Amino acid sequence: MTEATTLRRADAAPGSGLALRRNVALAMLFVVGTINFVDRQLLAMLIEPIRADIALSDTQFGLLTGLAFALFYAGMGVPVAILADRWNRIRLIGIACILWSGFTAACGLVSNFWQLALMRFGVGAGEAGGTAPSVSVLADYYPPDRRPVAMALFTCNGPFGVFVGAAFGAWAAATIGWRNAFLTIGAVGILVGPLLIWLVHEPARGQMDESANDDPVPFARALGLFRERRSLMLVLPATAFAAFVSYGMLNWIPAYLMRVQAMPLAAMGTWFAPVAGITFAAGTLGGGWLVARLSRHSPRAYGRVPAIATAILIPSLIAALTVDGWPAALALMIVPLTACTFYIAPSLALVQNLTPPRARATATAILMLMFNIVGLGFGPLFVGFVSDMLKPGHGIESLRWGLMALIPFAVAACAVQIAMTRHLDRDFAA
Numbered sequence: 001m002t003e004a005t006t007l008r009r010a011d012a013a014p015g016s017g018l019a020l021r022r023n024v025a026l027a028m029l030f031v032v033g034t035i036n037f038v039d040r041q042l043l044a045m046l047i048e049p050i051r052a053d054i055a056l057s058d059t060q061f062g063l064l065t066g067l068a069f070a071l072f073y074a075g076m077g078v079p080v081a082i083l084a085d086r087w088n089r090i091r092l093i094g095i096a097c098i099l100w101s102g103f104t105a106a107c108g109l110v111s112n113f114w115q116l117a118l119m120r121f122g123v124g125a126g127e128a129g130g131t132a133p134s135v136s137v138l139a140d141y142y143p144p145d146r147r148p149v150a151m152a153l154f155t156c157n158g159p160f161g162v163f164v165g166a167a168f169g170a171w172a173a174a175t176i177g178w179r180n181a182f183l184t185i186g187a188v189g190i191l192v193g194p195l196l197i198w199l200v201h202e203p204a205r206g207q208m209d210e211s212a213n214d215d216p217v218p219f220a221r222a223l224g225l226f227r228e229r230r231s232l233m234l235v236l237p238a239t240a241f242a243a244f245v246s247y248g249m250l251n252w253i254p255a256y257l258m259r260v261q262a263m264p265l266a267a268m269g270t271w272f273a274p275v276a277g278i279t280f281a282a283g284t285l286g287g288g289w290l291v292a293r294l295s296r297h298s299p300r301a302y303g304r305v306p307a308i309a310t311a312i313l314i315p316s317l318i319a320a321l322t323v324d325g326w327p328a329a330l331a332l333m334i335v336p337l338t339a340c341t342f343y344i345a346p347s348l349a350l351v352q353n354l355t356p357p358r359a360r361a362t363a364t365a366i367l368m369l370m371f372n373i374v375g376l377g378f379g380p381l382f383v384g385f386v387s388d389m390l391k392p393g394h395g396i397e398s399l400r401w402g403l404m405a406l407i408p409f410a411v412a413a414c415a416v417q418i419a420m421t422r423h424l425d426r427d428f429a430a
Helices: 003-012 018-045 047-053 058-084 089-109 113-127 131-139 144-155 157-175 177-199 219-228 230-259 265-294 301-321 326-339 344-353 357-404 407-429
Strands: none
Touching: 018 047, 018 089, 018 113, 018 131, 018 144, 018 157, 018 177, 018 230, 047 177, 047 230, 058 089, 058 113, 058 131, 058 357, 089 113, 089 131, 089 177, 131 144, 131 344, 131 357, 144 157, 144 265, 144 344, 157 177, 157 265, 219 230, 219 357, 230 265, 230 301, 230 326, 230 344, 230 357, 230 407, 265 301, 265 326, 265 344, 301 326, 301 344, 301 357, 301 407, 344 357
């Protein structure tokens, strides 16, 4: 009997404290993930104050919030995930949190675009050690039928981080300044990293899976799983297109409301922050809860639920972008802001349920590679580029059309999500 098998049986035994360790792990990983998203949203909220000190075009801002971050985030994601499938994941996440938080703090010390870009490279490289190992840990704490909900609860760090980042960013811009805002958030992360290592127990791999193989899986084999299972192959472009739309919206809607709809900075903290946090949370939790419930009857729910949400997003985003006045625009944004995150929990849970324990962090990193390079990397950059291209003829209205240009990518996401449903029955049966 291997050490991993012994640990698996011990952890699963009644009275072993598994429930407590599971709850502590979920809570602490949620906190670490929240810090991750606070940092991302903070830059989006502070772009106008930063532009007052450092000359930045919309394309450069798209690079800072998108490609500059995503290239290092995604590029480091796969080697870090391979390490996570072979080493202590909790220690890895804690060290990564300290690293990216240090670079976040350094963002408050820059004086030009290239220095800020360099710091964002460091933030992206550090945050590569966050999501994929965290998802792998949670998969070893929750059985397959509960993973969609567990992934939804964990990925609510995104909407909660958006809420905290928007509220804190609006307050910081008016009181302590954008530089001190980055220094503060960086200091928090540097403290939380060691706390995670101290409080969270590394679970035995595969303890929630029957007949789980604990042998390490080579990268080529993990990659081969995507070729063998059509639903895994299709979830890559489906997630990439959906992330392209959601990150394009997330990174530019604050600037759109302030620049085009003349929303005051104080109102951003009072109104946009709670709306963004509540809608993103509703979408993330809703997607995970619906898939967990409906997949008991058919695994096709992993594709149908995100596809329906994306179909709802398309007309609702068009409607929100065609009105004038920030109260009306923000009210109509509630539906697309909710729908744009429905895909996250089902995508993560699908990868966990169709891959072996020692390949889960690597498989998640492969998913995140598409998610971040195409979605995070090019979504915000695309919106900024279109805005800059149209600015000579449309002025500040160019940003409205930059966001409208996301609609074809939403249509593509919906089409691939629908196509994925045809393969889910066979892949889950296999």
